[in-house]
Amino acid sequence: MVEHRSVDVNGVRLHIAEQGEGPLVVLLHGFPESWHSWRHQFGPLSEAGFRVVAPDQRGYGRSDHPDDVGAYSIFHLVGDVVGLIRALGEEQAYVVGHDWGAPVAWHTALLRPDLVRGVAGLSVPPPFRGDVPPLAAMDERFGGRFYWNYFARPGVADAEFAADTRTTLRKFFHSASGDAPGTVQQPLVDPERGWLASMPDPESLPEWFTEDDLDVLAESFSKGFTGALNWYRNLDRNWELTAPWQGAVVTRPALYVYGDRDPVAAFPGTPELIERLPGLMPGLRRRPLELAGCGHWTQQERPAEVNEALIDFLTGC
Template identity: 85%
Template sequence: MVTHRMIDVNGIRLHIAEQGEGPLVVLLHGFPESWHSWRHQFGPLAEAGFRVVAPDQRGYGGSDHPEDVSAYSILHLVGDVVGLIHALGEERAFVVGHDWGAPVAWHTALLRPDVVRGVAGLSVPPPFRGGQPPLATMRERFGGRFYWNYFEQPGVAEAEFSADTRATLRKLLYSASGDAPGAGRPEQALVDDLERGWLADAPDPEVLPEWLTEEDLDTLTESYAQGFTGALNWYRNLDRNWELTAPWQGAVVSPPALYVYGDRDLVPAFPGTPELIEELPELMPNLRRKPLVLPGCGHWTQQERPTEVNEALLDFLTELRD
């Protein structure tokens, strides 16, 4: 049974969900999600003898939402993970992330390999620092229409998304899933009309896909009662993160690693990402298998394909647990 509590970490309070006993596995959600995105992983991992903990990361759900934009840098986010591991009485843990949670997981392994027994990323591949700040790069390439740049404008995306939170989440989840028409096209990441907003022409399903229930949507909607600002502040730190991680230019993720993504996910189709994924076996010294591609799966990897994701995670974790 999944239980919930608050825990003090890195100067803030985090809401965590947990189940099981054994080696610690920390599950990190992405945007626009919460701990609930891992609902299909708790039981199987706990039954296999692991202690599973999924926080609402800072700025999300029941956790603290610092007001300062700078409080959402990658160093803060990694600090939360390291602090959480230690607050739970452990020295090391397996760290698994999806979407934004994946860069946090990868950076935790990059910056603090001493606390990471193994790292797995879903959708977003490992962070190899580019030569230019990412927000500035995307702004120049797409004329400000890339969704990162839309998100970086204070108050703009908040206003659009908060007008009808449930409809926003329904559209975001469906449009990036493998069920949506044209899923996996990189142009999905572009805002067609900056005045009308990102979701103006997003598909809105009359019936939810099989992997998402009305109850799931209720739970997620409730977690955004405090709005979207905390979550969007993660994007507003992308250029700052690039500056802060300069000392790790050229460094590699050294702990044992696993990467999983869907072939209808728009993120692996971002400019330069397909080439990066092809090179991962050479770039990642401890990648335990070639990147696992899930046919027909969109962006919400562990929700759309829980059986395949659980099998891959259990193979990876079990091999490393002893």
């Protein structure tokens, strides 16, 4: 049974969900999600002999939402994972992340390999620092229409998404899923109309994301979207902060899983990176696992395949 409590970490209070006993596995959600995005993983991983903990990361759900935009840098986010491992009384952990949680997981393994038994990323591949700041790069490539650039505008996406939280989330989860019709598109935004205007509102939700799931997720955004969006507002700052790790690679045992209909996997340069990963990462335990027909919400859309891959990886580390 999943239990809930809060822990104090690095000056913020984090809500966590936990189940099971054994080696610690920390599950890190992405945007716009919460601990609930791992609901299909708690039972199988705990039954496989692991202690499973999924926090609401800072700026999300029942965890603290610092007001300072600068409090959401990659160093703060990795610091929360490090502090959480310690607060749970553990020396090491397996760290698994999806979407934004994946860069946090990858950077935890990169910056603190002594604490990481193994690392797995879903959707977002391992970080390889580019030659220019990411917001500037996408601004130049897409004329300011890439969603990162839209999210970086203070207060704009915050207001759009909070106007009708439930509709926002329903549109997000449909449009980035494997159930959305058509070809996978780059996530571009008309800065005058906003992002949601071009997203269809589905008549019904897919089987893997029920009305009850939507209720839980909508409640977790009762404080709005600003904390979550502040992660994006640190993209260029993160690029500056991680300059000492230019050219560094994750060396811990690693797993990467993605869907072939995930827009993230089609970002500029990402298909080529995925193809090159086996030669770039010495710790990669298998070729990147591509899930046919799967969109962005990897562990929710395809829980059985993700759980099988995770358990095989975790028990083999």
